[in-house]
Amino acid sequence: MSQSLLSDLAVALASGAVRVIDLTNTLSPDFPVIVLPAEFGQCAPFRMEKLSRYDDNGPAWYWNNISMNEHSGTHFDAPAHWVTGKDLPSNTVDAIPAQDFMAPVVVIDISAEAAADADFVLTRTFLETWERENGRIPPRHWIALRTDWYKRVGTPEYLNLLEDGAHSPGPDAGAVEFMVHERNCIGLAVETVGTDAGQASTFTPPLPAHSILHGNGRFGLQCLTNLDKLPTFGALIVACPLKIEGGSGSPLRVVALVGETNA
């Protein structure tokens, strides 16, 4: 490897030739979390209790105690999150090789389809058509679904939870099989609250993204923002989950490096 590779990157970062795009939603008590049927354990939202703020509990310092589920806010899903991935090696956030935390991303824009139909289902056919128009999805990439769903954060239409369940776009089993087995993706990155479609519990198999991705040691990134600011090819995602012992996932700061020529 050229000695100059990293120093070139450093120069590019300093000059702005490589820009860093924040793909992370702000972690706040108001940020929605996935809602399960009420008899199941619920995903705890982000909470913050002030410990001290230059007051009698700590006169010169400000800090908070925070709590949340591993899958609150912009977060990373490890293979152990799903039953299909329970026996895989290195399937928890502390055991995943750090090398996997930086990977290129291909962005598939389904924002028009999602705007037209909140229940838009991404299929293998759609991906094959997309590849003919845009080029083949390279191996070991994050596959990011740009839905512009992040623009709905702060409104009921983000979770879009109606009486017959949530309504948000996502892939079917054929699309996930294709991404995993034929394009060897590192994982699926989405703006919605889960990698699966809102109605995916009614799909066969149920929740195909969780089931197939994690069953094959792939990752999920959820609740991302700003995927519309990324090029189709060429950006690099940095996504380092917290090193939680045996953790099934983690809130995290996700950024993308975007080169000038990509812009």
Added chain:
Amino acid sequence: MTNPLTPPKRKDPLLRTHVGHVSPNLRSRAATAMAARAGQGRFVLQVCHDCRRATYPPRDRCPVCWGELDWQDQPRGAVIEAETTVRSSVDLFFRDHLPWRIGSARLDAGPMAIVHLHGDVKQGDRVRMELKLDRGGNPALFALPEKETSHMADDPQLRLFTADPKVRRILVTDGREATGQAVASALLDAGATTVFLGNADPLMRYPGQDRIEAIDGIEPVALNLTDTGSIEKLAAQLGGRVDIVVNTARFTRSGGVGFGGKLSDLQSSLDLEVTGLMRLAQAFAPALSARSDDGVNAAAAFVDVASIHGLTGNAGFAGSSAAAAARLALVASLRGEMAQTGIRVMSVLTGPVDDRWHQSVPPPKVTPTQIARAVVTALQSGQETICADDVAQDVMARWQADPALTIREENK
């Protein structure tokens, strides 16, 4: 008749808010025992073991024969033998509420007592006596007309012994559940000006939302008792406009301690019901206390609706009962703190609620409407502790008679 209450004019912003004082609270243990019973809505006097005479005011021994005294429920009738109007007082509370009418009442139970008089009561009248708590939590006898008179509850003297919802603005914490919705409607029906109805998750619809939020007088507010920031924000916005707080939030899940209970359920219930109660109190108690004598819509009460099984524990609902127990303990302490400032702290106790979390519990179960009725009754009467339904009343009666036995019975 009493002049009907009209909503107050807006306050003059140049005037200092009137500071609420309470009556002297240095009382004997016997008087404190009377207060405890008054808080339960009972009309009691001490009766001598030996000579069987009832006595008043509270004492340690019978003034006639030196026998031991026992608290017993007594008939509520009396005749006003004399009346007078106090026009001057050095007491900080009463000097702000003069003139003040008191009288001598010959109680049907026997003793003569100095009592507070309703405006429609005069010398020679037969009256209905009530044992009330004053703003400082001390027992006081109050003479009401024997028969209902028009706008009777609006009597200015009586209103200082109650926390009547009429013309008050009330925060109900959990509008997402049927209980909170029923309480909100009942408070408006009882004359509340506004009910600020809490919604823990404003981005998520809830059953009954369209109906309840369309009612005139309901103002939906974002309030999540598990989120300190949300409570602080609401208190900062509305603290000075809330006269009564009614906390109806619950997190009930079935399960035991060693078997079948989920730790995550226990955590959720402790966070919402216990820490949430403390968050709510810390955010709203100062503003309530600062306005406890602020005219006809002075801040008046903090009401907490909890499970009766906080007293005993409950097989099958161990975690929820533990949360209720902690809640009762916090409420007891808060009551002592707020008594210094003239705000009443009330407990509405319920049996199992007829909701989706008690599907496996056989009837009788308490309905949201019954809970709402109990909240309104407690506020209108100034009662500290009230049981909303038959199950709660039954557990309370058994617990008062024999706590250890009732604890065993409820945990079989």
